[in-house]
Amino acid sequence: MARxxxxxxxxxxxxxxxxxxxxxxxNNVPVVTPREAQAGRLMLWMTVIPEVEGEFPRxxxxxxxxxxxxxxxxxxxKVCPVQAMTKSPEGTVSHVFARCIGCRFCxxxxxxxxxxxxxxxxxxxxxxxxxxxxxxxxxPTGVVEMCDFCHHRLQHxxxxxxxxxxxxxxxxxxxxxCxxxxxxxxxxxxxxxDPNTAASNLAHSPRAxxxxxxxxxxPKVYYLKEG
Amino acid sequence: MQSGVMRTMRMSGLLLLAVTVxxxxxxxxxxxxxxxxxxxxxxxxxxxxxxxAICHRYVREQAFATLPTLQTCLMCHSAKMSDNPEEAKIxxxxxxxxxxxxxxxxxxxxxxxxxxxxxxxxxxxxxxxxTCHGPMAERTTPPTRAxxxxxxxxxxxxxxxxxxxxxCVACHR
Numbered sequence: 001m002a003r004x005x006x007x008x009x010x011x012x013x014x015x016x017x018x019x020x021x022x023x024x025x026x027n028n029v030p031v032v033t034p035r036e037a038q039a040g041r042l043m044l045w046m047t048v049i050p051e052v053e054g055e056f057p058r059x060x061x062x063x064x065x066x067x068x069x070x071x072x073x074x075x076x077x078k079v080c081p082v083q084a085m086t087k088s089p090e091g092t093v094s095h096v097f098a099r100c101i102g103c104r105f106c107x108x109x110x111x112x113x114x115x116x117x118x119x120x121x122x123x124x125x126x127x128x129x130x131x132x133x134x135x136x137x138x139x140p141t142g143v144v145e146m147c148d149f150c151h152h153r154l155q156h157x158x159x160x161x162x163x164x165x166x167x168x169x170x171x172x173x174x175x176x177x178c179x180x181x182x183x184x185x186x187x188x189x190x191x192x193x194d195p196n197t198a199a200s201n202l203a204h205s206p207r208a209x210x211x212x213x214x215x216x217x218x219p220k221v222y223y224l225k226e227g
Numbered sequence: 228m229q230s231g232v233m234r235t236m237r238m239s240g241l242l243l244l245a246v247t248v249x250x251x252x253x254x255x256x257x258x259x260x261x262x263x264x265x266x267x268x269x270x271x272x273x274x275x276x277x278x279x280a281i282c283h284r285y286v287r288e289q290a291f292a293t294l295p296t297l298q299t300c301l302m303c304h305s306a307k308m309s310d311n312p313e314e315a316k317i318x319x320x321x322x323x324x325x326x327x328x329x330x331x332x333x334x335x336x337x338x339x340x341x342x343x344x345x346x347x348x349x350x351x352x353x354x355x356x357x358t359c360h361g362p363m364a365e366r367t368t369p370p371t372r373a374x375x376x377x378x379x380x381x382x383x384x385x386x387x388x389x390x391x392x393x394x395c396v397a398c399h400r
Contacts, residue, residue: 086396088394088396092396094396096399135400140338148396151400152400155342155400159344163350
């Protein structure tokens with residue numbers, strides 16, 4: 001069985017935020033007003049964390065794309081009292097909105113801050129509302145939401161594979177929207193247990209590291225160091 | 228005398244207005260839930276050996292089985308086949324250039340946030356239509372509500388019996 005993971009090459013990321021925009025559109029992530037954003041209620045399942053070093057003209061920016069880390073030992077799943085946070089047999093961590101009681105234990109437990117609480121009913125400007133993705137649920141008020149490696153895309157890929165009586169290919173067939181959108185090909189996605197995929201090779205490269213690795217969460221998102 | 232005629236005329240004018248308004252209002256209203264544009268007889272069609280997939284075209288190939296369009300009916304009914312007034316309605320719809328607006332009886336609640344694929348169940352799982360849709364093939368009149376009431380227990384029971392995945396994210400999204 002596949003173990004899906006992502007490798008993010010920090011050398012390649014240009015900070016264009018195509019992944020951020022794509023994620024918002026793909027997963028019907030609500031848009032908040034600037035005032036709410038300042039109150040810390042901005043929802044970005046995928047975000048790019050900028051770090052600026054030095055002063056103009058000798059300035060250097062680093063960009064760190066940050067999806068859900070899809071931990072192998074996810075703290076959010078451990079604390080969820082109603083099993084709304086689940087880890088699938090293939091290792092992807094997903095959240096079932098219909099089960100969530102909005103206790104926000106997962107928000108507290110996640111060391112990466114990737115879970116978001118819906119403080120109010122989701123809103124979109126008119127143009128965006130007309131182009132919501134029908135493949136993905138719209139979350140009601142009072143539940144948590146987070147990146148699940150575009151699980152609905154895996155459901156589709158699985159069905160296509162089933163039609164041809166085989167397993168989902170370890171590479172290329174199922175990719176989250178952010179990976180598909182990255183123009184710099186900084187995001188690489190695939191089966192980490194399949195030695196033939198680019199993702200598993202890069203995850204074993206000496207450049208690879210994981211965010212807050214010492215916490216023991218064993219994320220399935222690997223970063224490749226710059227340089 | 229004259230005033231009596233005037234009154235009658237005024238009354239009939241009002242009546243005409245009332246009828247026109249009500250026709251306009253009711254005419255544009257969608258049919259009541261469960262009321263179909265044509266009283267389709269499933270049994271008559273199935274007993275003649277027609278397969279479900281002739282009208283519900285994508286039931287084996289796609290997630291949505293789809294409801295038939297007027298063109299599907301006209302494949303056979305463009306010329307008169309019987310004296311049934313319901314059959315004549317098809318050609319009337321065609322003459323008016325109006326589409327058939329079937330009332331959908333089966334739909335997953337958006338709150339369920341679940342993915343259901345007909346292909347997965349019918350083609351891969353070999354599950355008979357009647358398992359979820361009940362004795363639809365026996366019906367001579369359109370039902371007014373779904374013949375089988377399905378909730379999550381209904382799905383999970385079958386998934387457990389057939390030993391297929393009951394992981395939340397196998398269906399929910």
